[in-house]
Amino acid sequence: MPGKRRFYEVLYGWLFVSPAVVVLGIFVMASIVFAVYVSFHKVNLFTGYYEFIGFDNYIRIFTDTKTKTAFMNTITFVAVVVPIQTILALIMAAVLDAKIKGKLAFRAIYFLPTLTSSAALTMIFMFLFSFTGPVNQLALNMNLLQEPINFLNDPSFALKVIMAMNIWSTVPFFMTIYLAALQDVPDTVYEAAEVDGANQVQKFLYITVPQLKPVTTFVLLMGIIGTFQLFDQAYIFSNGTGGPENSTLTVALLVFRNAFGQNNTMGFAAAMAIILSIVIFIVSYIAQKLNKSESLY
Amino acid sequence: MKNKKVFKWFLYIVLIGYAALTFFPFLWANSASFKSYSEITGGGLNIFPESPTIAAYEKLFTIDEHFVRWIVNSLVICIVGTTLNVFLNSMAGYSLARLHFRGKNLVFYAILVSIMVPAQVLLIPNYLIVKSLGLLNTYSAVILPVAVNATFIFMMRQFYINFPRDVEEAAAIDGLGRLGIFFRISMPLAKPAIATQSVFVFLGFWNEFLKPKLYLADPAKYTLTVGIQTMMSRYSGITQWDEVMAASVISLIPILIIYVVLNKYFLQGIRMDGEK
Numbered sequence: 001m002p003g004k005r006r007f008y009e010v011l012y013g014w015l016f017v018s019p020a021v022v023v024l025g026i027f028v029m030a031s032i033v034f035a036v037y038v039s040f041h042k043v044n045l046f047t048g049y050y051e052f053i054g055f056d057n058y059i060r061i062f063t064d065t066k067t068k069t070a071f072m073n074t075i076t077f078v079a080v081v082v083p084i085q086t087i088l089a090l091i092m093a094a095v096l097d098a099k100i101k102g103k104l105a106f107r108a109i110y111f112l113p114t115l116t117s118s119a120a121l122t123m124i125f126m127f128l129f130s131f132t133g134p135v136n137q138l139a140l141n142m143n144l145l146q147e148p149i150n151f152l153n154d155p156s157f158a159l160k161v162i163m164a165m166n167i168w169s170t171v172p173f174f175m176t177i178y179l180a181a182l183q184d185v186p187d188t189v190y191e192a193a194e195v196d197g198a199n200q201v202q203k204f205l206y207i208t209v210p211q212l213k214p215v216t217t218f219v220l221l222m223g224i225i226g227t228f229q230l231f232d233q234a235y236i237f238s239n240g241t242g243g244p245e246n247s248t249l250t251v252a253l254l255v256f257r258n259a260f261g262q263n264n265t266m267g268f269a270a271a272m273a274i275i276l277s278i279v280i281f282i283v284s285y286i287a288q289k290l291n292k293s294e295s296l297y
Numbered sequence: 298m299k300n301k302k303v304f305k306w307f308l309y310i311v312l313i314g315y316a317a318l319t320f321f322p323f324l325w326a327n328s329a330s331f332k333s334y335s336e337i338t339g340g341g342l343n344i345f346p347e348s349p350t351i352a353a354y355e356k357l358f359t360i361d362e363h364f365v366r367w368i369v370n371s372l373v374i375c376i377v378g379t380t381l382n383v384f385l386n387s388m389a390g391y392s393l394a395r396l397h398f399r400g401k402n403l404v405f406y407a408i409l410v411s412i413m414v415p416a417q418v419l420l421i422p423n424y425l426i427v428k429s430l431g432l433l434n435t436y437s438a439v440i441l442p443v444a445v446n447a448t449f450i451f452m453m454r455q456f457y458i459n460f461p462r463d464v465e466e467a468a469a470i471d472g473l474g475r476l477g478i479f480f481r482i483s484m485p486l487a488k489p490a491i492a493t494q495s496v497f498v499f500l501g502f503w504n505e506f507l508k509p510k511l512y513l514a515d516p517a518k519y520t521l522t523v524g525i526q527t528m529m530s531r532y533s534g535i536t537q538w539d540e541v542m543a544a545s546v547i548s549l550i551p552i553l554i555i556y557v558v559l560n561k562y563f564l565q566g567i568r569m570d571g572e573k
Contacts, residue, residue, distance in 0.1 A: 029411075120549060
């Protein structure tokens with residue numbers, strides 16, 4: 001009897017986990033190996049011909065000018081968006097955690113951008129920043145501008161619009177993570193600080209921020225991983241071109257274009273995706289070390 | 298004491314300011330969808346249209362060839378994808394938490410790796426695999442590679458590790474087999490965790506852009522997100538803001554309904570504990 005029971009336990013164990021094993025086995029595990037394989041080859045998608053070319057695809061990453069532009073755009077994007085979204089999320093969470101009225105209503109409104117699809121989000125922002133759109137009108141009415149700016153077609157503004165959009169849509173998500181963590185900070189710590197005569201700003205800087213450090217690590221990692229892979233918003237904004245003048249060309253967008261465009265550059269795209277992942281891992285590691293605390297995982 | 302009052306006012310100004318910053322884009326988008334095209338391009342910051350019209354919505358639902366199809370496509374993909382995820386993730390999580398079999402640790406490590414791999418790396422091999430399976434331009438291409446989700450398998454495993462054993466043992470004594478115990482006891486009792494994952498998986502499918510863009514070539518098969526994106530380039534550079542905004546507003550409605558009805562599960566999902 002115990003033998004039979006044991007047999008059924010193993011049987012059901014595998015039975016229950018097997019769909020996940022099959023899907024993740026094919027579309028993640030085997031795919032990682034496949035991606036590495038493709039990155040060492042020149043691939044002709046139409047004839048299905050793979051030619052081994054060693055490290056050529058990787059070497060090309062460091063010589064290709066478009067790739068350089070894409071990496072510069074992406075790094076600029078990460079460097080601007082991640083700190084702003086983290087600090088803003090932390091501040092808004094602390095404000096929401098204070099004893100205020102209408103907390104739930106504020107929280108419900110704040111969360112809306114996180115729910116919006118990248119497609120609808122990008123459309124709404126493109127409308128806001130269009131030539132006759134509300135942002136231009138508002139700036140004209142307040143005499144901040146003499147004439148409307150062509151945000152969408154001006155290379156010096158396009159990426160900034162996407163940055164604003166990304167910050168706007170990710171802050172509420174991270175704010176909610178911070179807010180959840182703030183519930184675990186004991187009130188007595190704040191009360192003790194109050195007795196010692198600490199003001200609100202001091203309490204925020206010397207209690208809230210250090211207490212939330214592990215969460216900040218998590219938020220930074222999520223932010224870095226997300227922003228480095230920016231695709232949807234850049235694609236929709238530029239209709240897939242990365243324009244105007246390559247100003248919204250991100251690494252993920254360039255990977256997509258090289259992989260599924262007209263040229264035989266799928267291997268090159270695979271190499272670029274792998275390098276991007278390595279960059280993400282390194283930057284995440286550094287960010288975690290800089291924040292000097294144990295991560296949540 | 299006076300300082301404190303001033304500070305409180307300052308907090309409210311920050312809160313209301315940020316709420317306005319969050320809300321006005323939606324408000325303007327919504328009002329643009331009820332304005333005429335000429336009123337939109339004429340500028341003007343009025344929230345209430347001078348002459349409100351539902352022409353944009355009418356065009357989408359009656360004249361537009363595909364718009365209704367896109368909504369249906371998105372719904373079908375969301376419902377099938379979410380159902381598959383809920384069952385398969387829960388089963389896998391349960392198996393990893395509760396059952397003992399050789400190779401379990403290996404499977405668990407594979408799931409941890411899956412959580413960490415950037416999606417960018419998987420894009421090209423996934424496309425080649427989908428293509429060789431003959432699934433290009435089918436809904437299966439959008440659903441199958443993400444029919445399970447490593448993050449939520451992990452979450453369900455955490456849930457079932459803390460799940461009381463005695464309920465299951467009682468059911469076993471009553472003569473229920475493993476399958477019966479899981480589908481009639483363990484899964485129904487995991488309702489909160491399952492609701493949390495459903496909400497996020499549904500949201501993920503509904504908002505997904507890259508995969509349908511890559512796999513679905515036929516405009517009649519587009520999802521709503523891809524459809525909205527193609528509306529942008531349809532009129533050779535002149536964007537029909539009224540229609541695009543109306544379509545964006547419509548794409549928000551299902552999510553808003555879910556958000557209002559299942560609000561508490563959103564917050565739990567973000568905490569990722571899956572409890573209570």
